[in-house]
Amino acid sequence: MPSLNFKGKALVQNFHLLVPYHELKPVKSKSLTPKVSLHDNLVVHGDNLKALKSLLPYYHGKVKCIYIDPPYNTGNEGWVYNDNVSSPMIQEWLGKVVDREDLTRHDKWLCMMMPRLKLLREFLTDDGVIFVSIDDNEVHWLRAILDEIFGEDNFVATIIWEKVYSPKSSARFFSENHDYIVVYARGKESFELGLLPRTEEANARYENPDNDKRGPWKPGDLSARNPYSKGTYSIKCPGGRVIKGPPPGNYWRVSEENLRRLDAEGRIWWGGDKNQVPAIKRFLTEVKQGLVPETIWTYKEVGHTQDAKRSLLDIFGDDFETFTTPKPVELLKRIVRLSTGDDAIVMDAFAGSATTAQAVLELNKDEGAERRFVLIESEPYANSLTAERIRRVIKGVPKAKDEALQKGLGGSFSFIEVGRPMQLETMLKAEKLPSYEDLAGYIFYTATGEDFDARQINRKTGFIGESAQYDVYLLYEPSLDYLKSTALTLDVARGLPKGSGKKRLVFAPTKYLDSIHLDEQRIEFCQLPFEIYKAAKPKR
Numbered sequence: 001m002p003s004l005n006f007k008g009k010a011l012v013q014n015f016h017l018l019v020p021y022h023e024l025k026p027v028k029s030k031s032l033t034p035k036v037s038l039h040d041n042l043v044v045h046g047d048n049l050k051a052l053k054s055l056l057p058y059y060h061g062k063v064k065c066i067y068i069d070p071p072y073n074t075g076n077e078g079w080v081y082n083d084n085v086s087s088p089m090i091q092e093w094l095g096k097v098v099d100r101e102d103l104t105r106h107d108k109w110l111c112m113m114m115p116r117l118k119l120l121r122e123f124l125t126d127d128g129v130i131f132v133s134i135d136d137n138e139v140h141w142l143r144a145i146l147d148e149i150f151g152e153d154n155f156v157a158t159i160i161w162e163k164v165y166s167p168k169s170s171a172r173f174f175s176e177n178h179d180y181i182v183v184y185a186r187g188k189e190s191f192e193l194g195l196l197p198r199t200e201e202a203n204a205r206y207e208n209p210d211n212d213k214r215g216p217w218k219p220g221d222l223s224a225r226n227p228y229s230k231g232t233y234s235i236k237c238p239g240g241r242v243i244k245g246p247p248p249g250n251y252w253r254v255s256e257e258n259l260r261r262l263d264a265e266g267r268i269w270w271g272g273d274k275n276q277v278p279a280i281k282r283f284l285t286e287v288k289q290g291l292v293p294e295t296i297w298t299y300k301e302v303g304h305t306q307d308a309k310r311s312l313l314d315i316f317g318d319d320f321e322t323f324t325t326p327k328p329v330e331l332l333k334r335i336v337r338l339s340t341g342d343d344a345i346v347m348d349a350f351a352g353s354a355t356t357a358q359a360v361l362e363l364n365k366d367e368g369a370e371r372r373f374v375l376i377e378s379e380p381y382a383n384s385l386t387a388e389r390i391r392r393v394i395k396g397v398p399k400a401k402d403e404a405l406q407k408g409l410g411g412s413f414s415f416i417e418v419g420r421p422m423q424l425e426t427m428l429k430a431e432k433l434p435s436y437e438d439l440a441g442y443i444f445y446t447a448t449g450e451d452f453d454a455r456q457i458n459r460k461t462g463f464i465g466e467s468a469q470y471d472v473y474l475l476y477e478p479s480l481d482y483l484k485s486t487a488l489t490l491d492v493a494r495g496l497p498k499g500s501g502k503k504r505l506v507f508a509p510t511k512y513l514d515s516i517h518l519d520e521q522r523i524e525f526c527q528l529p530f531e532i533y534k535a536a537k538p539k540r
Contacts, residue, residue: 004144007107009114016115019053022046023419023438030383030415032391037414038454041357042374043390045382046418048349052119052376054418057445057452059374063123064344066130067335067356069327070116073109073138106141113142116349117149123347124186129156129193129339132182133327139180146184156183156191161331162299165306181297181335194338195290202291206284212266219269219279222259223250230255239274254280293338303328312353314400315392323353323385332359342369351375351382354389361393361409373413387415433478440464440474443507447526448472461497462506471499475508476528483509483528493521 024044026036033040038058044051120130130150134142139158147155159181167175185191206216223246224231231251235243246252254262262268262280269279299307308326332355336346348356360373377386396408422434422442434442437454444452448467456465462473473496475486488511496504507526511518518525 004110004141004148006110007104008111012111012114016049016053016118019049019115020421021057021438021442022050022054022421023434024054025417025419025435027415027417030387031413032394033412033414036416038416041360041372041390041411041413042416043351043354043357043382043387043413044374044376044416044418045378045387046376047378048376049116049119050421051418052116052123052349055374055376056119056122057441058454059123059345059347060445060451061123061125062345062451063347063374064125064128064341065336065339066120066124066128066347066349067133067332068120068130068348068350069133069325069352070113070350071109072135072325073105074135106138109138110141110145113145114149117145120347120349121149121186126187127190127192128186129191130184130186131335131339132184133161133179134182135179136176139182142182146182150184150186154185154188156185156188156193157295158182159295159297161297161302163305165299165304193293195288196293196334196338198289198291203284206282209272210269212281212283214266214283215285217281217283220282222252222254222278222280223247224253225250226253227251228253235259235278237275237278238270241275243277293334297331297334302331302334308353308355311355312389314402315389315397315405317399323381326353327355329355329359329362332356333363336360336363336371340371342367343371345372345374347374347376349376351377351386353381354386357386357390357413358393358409361390361411362404364411365404365409383415387413433480435478436474436476439476439478443474443526444472447505463497463499466500466502467505469502470505470524471497471502473504473506475506486510487512488523488525489513490517490521493517493523496521496523 024038026038027045028036030043031040044055124130132142132146143155143158160178161181162177163179164177167177169175203216206218208216228251231253232245233252233256234245235252237243252259259268259278263278267281269281270276305326305328307330308328311329312323312326336356336359340346346356346360351357354375354377357373357375360371363369364371375386390413393405393409394411394413397405400406419438420434422438436459437457440457441452441454444450444465444467448470450467452465457463462475464472464474466472475488475492476483477486486509488506488508490513493506493513496506502522504521504523505526506523507528509528511525511527513521513523513525
């Protein structure tokens with residue numbers, strides 16, 4: 001497969017591995033939930049690369065659908081690449097505002113996207129899918145980088161979304177009225193796409209001119225271009241006409257024997273005069289209960305950009321903040337409906353105006369479902385726009401035109417701040433110590449490579465979770481006095497729960513046990529902070 005090369009690639013292609021885990025700090029005052037939790041709907045405030053890395057222990061392999069709406073790199077957005085790539089040679093080049101005069105803006109965009117896409121792939125379930133909104137500025141480079149990260153065999157489709165409803169007379173050449181949504185599966189062999197609800201228009205194509213007791217039907221072409229050795233016979237119609245064979249370059253799609261059988265079952269239509277080219281009757285009662293989605297989505301089906309802006313005005317009124325690129329709720333509802341079931345997790349790492357969250361909440365209310373969203377947004381929108389929109393649609397918008405929005409969609413969410421990095425050097429000096437749960441998630445995922453569930457924590461016993469190989473324990477408190485006075489002793493080892501019977505992986509500041517006693521107690525010891533990686537196994 002051809003490879004994609006761009007300036008800075010060598011420095012960013014593994015950069016996601018070097019990004020430190022950061023603390024995830026719950027903010028009760030900005031949340032809308034009785035109990036702030038990482039297993040609630042989430043709005044995560046912070047740089048999305050840091051946030052993604054820090055969420056990985058909790059959501060690795062659990063997200064069914066990812067939707068992102070990254071910068072389109074039009075040259076008018078004024079974005080700056082701000083990842084802390086360590087090379088002095090490249091920092092100055094990356095750290096400038098990207099505009100149309102920047103001849104390397106495509107390289108910078110790819111530098112920004114590569115580590116984020118690599119991390120996002122790690123969140124997807126085996127049958128998960130990512131949808132990426134983009135326009136003509138970067139769609140070709142996006143396809144190339146997604147081919148590299150996800151594999152070209154996992155490309156599903158490029159959807160054309162009609163984003164405006166009228167032409168722009170000021171356009172110099174063509175009036176652009178569409179964006180793209182590029183779709184890749186985590187593993188296409190496992191991925192299944194849902195169906196769209198059947199419409200009255202689609203059902204109206206079925207009629208019943210012969211009053212068939214099986215109900216409305218529509219004719220299907222009997223011929224096809226695929227070569228078929230038994231598809232070249234002549235046909236005598238009931239009215240007497242002889243059709244010498246299929247149209248030139250075509251074949252009958254069924255054998256002569258099967259044609260007779262279908263005719264005997266009343267599944268062939270010969271026309272009103274019984275002399276027309278036969279057609280196979282497709283009954284409405286026998287077709288799929290939904291419609292196979294097409295790759296062109298019109299504004300009449302999923303809304304347009306003005307709909308999206310009107311939705312924000314409807315929710316915020318005079319409090320509306322300028323946000324130039326919102327997406328319509330119906331667009332996101334279609335994406336979520338096609339790609340998820342009732343209890344799926346949906347992630348949006350460029351959350352913006354929180355359309356994804358509203359789409360999930362509306363679908364949950366309509367369908368009685370329990371999908372969850374994980375949104376990531378940085379300044380200046382995370383609280384004042386992203387989270388505020390969710391608060392309002394959950395509680396209700398009295399002046400909204402939509403009745404469901406007036407009453408409120410219900411639900412909850414937790415607001416999480418991306419905090420300080422969990423760097424081992426500062427931990428050693430007891431500077432900026434992470435919380436118990438943050439450190440537990442970090443060491444469990446890093447040491448085992450498996451998903452961490454904070455609900456399994458028993459702080460009294462030190463148990464933080466069970467992996468395929470270990471029962472894992474953490475003896476820790478974010479206190480210098482505790483760290484100085486705590487050690488894994490024989491009494492502590494004997495007091496650990498028996499657990500599942502697997503070997504016990506114990507993290508503690510130090511130990512006063514020799515290898516014989518460790519073996520007797522089925523313990524593998526890891527000293528904080530340096531031996532977190534001791535039990536790590538290479539990922540295949």
